[in-house]
Amino acid sequence: MNETLKTLQERRSVRRYTNQQVEESALNAILEAGTWAPSGMGTQASVLVAVQDPETIALMSRLNAQIMGQDGTDPFYGAPTVVVVLADGENPNWLKDGSLVMGNLMNAAASLGIGSCWINRATELFDLPEGRELLAKWGLPATMRGVGNCILGYADGPAPAPKPRKPGRILRV
Secondary structure, eight states, X not given: OOHHHHHHHHOOBOOOBOSOOOOHHHHHHHHHHHHTSOOGXXXXXXXXXXXXXXXXXXXXXXXXXXXXXXXXXXXXXXOXXXXXXXXXXXXXXXXHHHHHHHHXXXXXXXXXXXXXXXXXXXXXXXXXXXXXXXXXXXXXXTTEEEEEEEXXXXXXXXXXXXXXXXXXXXXXX
8 A cells, every 4th residue: 555545544643642752853854744735825824833842832731721621631641742833814724724734744743653633722722812922932923823733742552443434425426
């Protein structure tokens, strides 16, 4: 089977990580893959912020937990790296374009043996005053909207088994 198709079939969301940081060369390859995602009219309006600072990750995790009403939990599952995908909210395709970036990140990570998971609530997080402060700290404009948080790290345990594919999802007309 083609390696790309194999990666697409075998990639799973990882929700348990070791504390080992993602190797720099692997992180760079994953981030580069994110920049090659398609974008409407080729605008490339998405920005990727690779966060490895434990204090910033802890802040984002705490805010994310508050947004989902589960204070005291870690929605980032202890992952040592969080890639925040943002896109210019003034671009009508911001969410679609950023979603394609998220897909590229997760598939690239899987191809390199690195676990990943899309963590929701980035839109809400970066609409908060604390999220706006992070944007400013990172030198990004206030028009940026959160698309998703792609957590990355080495899986602590085996990948979950795939769920069977639901029938009737492909129609030929």
